[in-house]
Amino acid sequence: xxxxxxxxxxxxxxxxxxxVIVSVALAGILLVMDTVTRGxxxxxxxxxxxxxxxxxxxxxxxxxxxxxxxxxNAVTQANRASEYHIVSNYHGxxxxxxxxxxxxxxxxxxxxENYNASVTVVGAALGTGAATIAAGSAVLITxxxxxxxxxxxxxxxxxxxx
Numbered sequence: 001x002x003x004x005x006x007x008x009x010x011x012x013x014x015x016x017x018x019x020v021i022v023s024v025a026l027a028g029i030l031l032v033m034d035t036v037t038r039g040x041x042x043x044x045x046x047x048x049x050x051x052x053x054x055x056x057x058x059x060x061x062x063x064x065x066x067x068x069x070x071x072x073n074a075v076t077q078a079n080r081a082s083e084y085h086i087v088s089n090y091h092g093x094x095x096x097x098x099x100x101x102x103x104x105x106x107x108x109x110x111x112x113e114n115y116n117a118s119v120t121v122v123g124a125a126l127g128t129g130a131a132t133i134a135a136g137s138a139v140l141i142t143x144x145x146x147x148x149x150x151x152x153x154x155x156x157x158x159x160x161x162x
Contacts, residue, residue, distance in 0.1 A: 045147040049115060052101045053145040053155045056117055059104065060090045060141050065161040077102045087139055087159050091121040101145075114148035126158060137161045 010018075064086045072086045073079060075093045081104045094102075094117065101112035120142045123135035138160040145153050 042149070045149060046151070046153065048112065049145040049147040049151070049153040050155070052112060052115060052117060053143045053153050056119065056145075057141060057143045057155050057157050060087055060119065060121070060143070061157055061159050063087045063090070065139075065159060078106045080104050080106065087141065088121050090119045090141070093117075093119040115145055117143060117145045119143050124158065126160070133160055 059080075067084075067086050069084075071084070072089050073083045075085050075089050077094055080102075099113070099116055100108045101115045101117060102108050121139050122142075124138050124140040125135045126133040126138050138158055140156060140158055142154060142156045147153070
């Protein structure tokens, strides 16, 4: 009487094939993840650019609309805090072709050297009918900041002569 023994476990060939198949699948998944990660924008860069743009927009919106006293001067990085400015003086800022984001005092902010900001201030009419504000009494302020990867962030706000 001959008894046959049933095979238990896996053979060496089956184990090697399993390892090869799992390795190929894992390599494919990692390749897709690497491609997606490289193509996505860094959220830190986006948030820093947005914070810089919002800060500059708020600075401009807080300026006088019409010169109440003194003679307003064109805004540069060096004179932002030391001279009198009105909202329209910020059009074309920075006028001195500097790169990077600077504090109001004129010092470059560490870590933001590769960001660039630009400002446009244009007349805008607001409202309709009896509630209309003429273009000479309102402006649209647009601040554009580009991050080190050259992705633009734009924020806009209106300022009126109130």
